[in-house]
Amino acid sequence: MKYQNKRIAFISEHASPLADLGGIDTGGQNVYVAQLAKHLATQGYLVDVYTRRDNEKTAEVVHMAPGVRVINITAGPASVVIKEELLQYMDEFKDNMIAFIVKKHLHYSLIHANFFMSALVAMGIKQELDIPFVVTFHALGHVRKIHQAEQDKFPAERLLIEEQAVQQADYIIAECPQDRDDLIQYYNAPIKKISVIPCGFSDEEFYPIGKTIARNLLNLPQKEHILLQLGRLVPRKGVDNVIRALGKLKTKKPVKLVIVGGETETLTEECSPEFARLMSIAREHNVVDSIIFTGRKNREQLKFYYAAADLFITTPWYEPFGITPLEAMACGIPVIGANVGGIKYSVVDGDTGFLVNPHDPEALAEKISKVIDHEGLLSRMGENAIHRVNTYFTWEKVANKVNKLYMALMPVAKESQLAEQKYQAA
Numbered sequence: 001m002k003y004q005n006k007r008i009a010f011i012s013e014h015a016s017p018l019a020d021l022g023g024i025d026t027g028g029q030n031v032y033v034a035q036l037a038k039h040l041a042t043q044g045y046l047v048d049v050y051t052r053r054d055n056e057k058t059a060e061v062v063h064m065a066p067g068v069r070v071i072n073i074t075a076g077p078a079s080v081v082i083k084e085e086l087l088q089y090m091d092e093f094k095d096n097m098i099a100f101i102v103k104k105h106l107h108y109s110l111i112h113a114n115f116f117m118s119a120l121v122a123m124g125i126k127q128e129l130d131i132p133f134v135v136t137f138h139a140l141g142h143v144r145k146i147h148q149a150e151q152d153k154f155p156a157e158r159l160l161i162e163e164q165a166v167q168q169a170d171y172i173i174a175e176c177p178q179d180r181d182d183l184i185q186y187y188n189a190p191i192k193k194i195s196v197i198p199c200g201f202s203d204e205e206f207y208p209i210g211k212t213i214a215r216n217l218l219n220l221p222q223k224e225h226i227l228l229q230l231g232r233l234v235p236r237k238g239v240d241n242v243i244r245a246l247g248k249l250k251t252k253k254p255v256k257l258v259i260v261g262g263e264t265e266t267l268t269e270e271c272s273p274e275f276a277r278l279m280s281i282a283r284e285h286n287v288v289d290s291i292i293f294t295g296r297k298n299r300e301q302l303k304f305y306y307a308a309a310d311l312f313i314t315t316p317w318y319e320p321f322g323i324t325p326l327e328a329m330a331c332g333i334p335v336i337g338a339n340v341g342g343i344k345y346s347v348v349d350g351d352t353g354f355l356v357n358p359h360d361p362e363a364l365a366e367k368i369s370k371v372i373d374h375e376g377l378l379s380r381m382g383e384n385a386i387h388r389v390n391t392y393f394t395w396e397k398v399a400n401k402v403n404k405l406y407m408a409l410m411p412v413a414k415e416s417q418l419a420e421q422k423y424q425a426a
Contacts (some may be wrong), residue, residue: 007046009108011118014083016051028323029138039399041067064313075412080270084153094124109410114250121163124343132170139320142186147317175321176342199321200395206330209307225372228309238315240281244361247285249371258292265295279352307329315358326393329385352385
């Protein structure tokens with residue numbers, strides 16, 4: 001017996017599941033939307049992902065995977081616009097999304113909004129079409145303000161929109177316990193509406209690979225310890241902290257820091273202000289020769305960079321969750337991460353790696369030296385990392401939890417599930 005009413009709509013206004021990763025506005029949310037949609041489709045859902053058209057050549061409907069379509073909605077110019085400037089186009093996004101739904105005679109059981117602007121669209125659709133919605137914020141404006149202050153370029157209305165979404169959403173997915181606590185503290189979110197469901201990793205994409213093989217493929221040195229930093233090159237990711245720590249290492253073993261990420265495959269100081277800033281810090285600490293900036297790499301290459309590393313380092317100022325630590329651990333690489341947000345949930349201090357203050361390069365250097373100077377500790381933490389992520393953080397497990405949450409909002413599907421359970425028990 002198949003469940004009924006399992007057609008759902010994702011909204012991810014700035015983070016298309018089809019986008020290339022590594023740019024300023026592409027990262028974990030893109031991966032979350034793509035992977036969750038695909039894994040829900042394997043459970044019988046038909047998933048339409050609504051995102052903003054940012055290229056006039058992009059088709060309106062793209063079939064991404066079995067059971068998953070990406071619907072590119074006109075909202076503002078058909079060109080790239082930074083997410084901080086997209087709020088002005090959300091009314092148009094909502095109107096055009098509703099027009100598409102009506103024209104195609106679509107009937108969604110629920111909407112899953114991703115980020116606050118998608119939640120704004122979902123609130124409007126709920127009001128007009130009476131479709132319930134779940135929201136995953138991925139980041140919270142209040143938390144961002146605390147850490148970025150005047151550097152935060154989002155409109156002031158963001159906080160009010162998030163507060164309204166918290167009250168109007170039927171359920172809220174918090175990505176980690178810290179996310180849940182922040183929703184309660186800063187938004188008075190009702191505890192009964194919050195479910196903690198983490199992000200995940202793809203066990204088909206990320207798994208242990210021989211270090212020698214990976215380094216040969218990437219032309220990386222075989223006899224040096226390699227530290228890996230992988231992600232977007234933006235200040236809040238704390239790449240500067242890792243560079244400063246490199247200059248404070250006490251170990252006598254040769255070490256290379258490999259930094260993967262950036263808007264382009266080839267980084268130049270003229271075209272990338274953040275790369276220029278990081279290079280300036282590297283010169284200041286006399287570690288330029290110990291750093292390899294690779295630029296942006298495609299998704300197929302990432303597992304080899306993880307596998308080539310001895311340690312994965314990530315010390316952002318704050319992190320709603322952080323998928324890259326999971327991917328590193330899946331490849332058997334211990335993680336030294338900032339003791340913030342989702343990282344302190346996924347990384348077990350002293351077991352799968354270490355947690356440090358995100359603004360303390362001396363403490364980071366101490367932990368790096370401790371691990372690379374003790375091969376037994378390095379090996380044990382790598383094994384523990386593999387076990388932890390495969391036990392708790394595969395996308396299949398995440399999708400199972402999300403499915404249970406959806407069922408509470410889908411009466412017909414819920415009744416069908418109960419009927420099947422009775423049938424099987426008879």
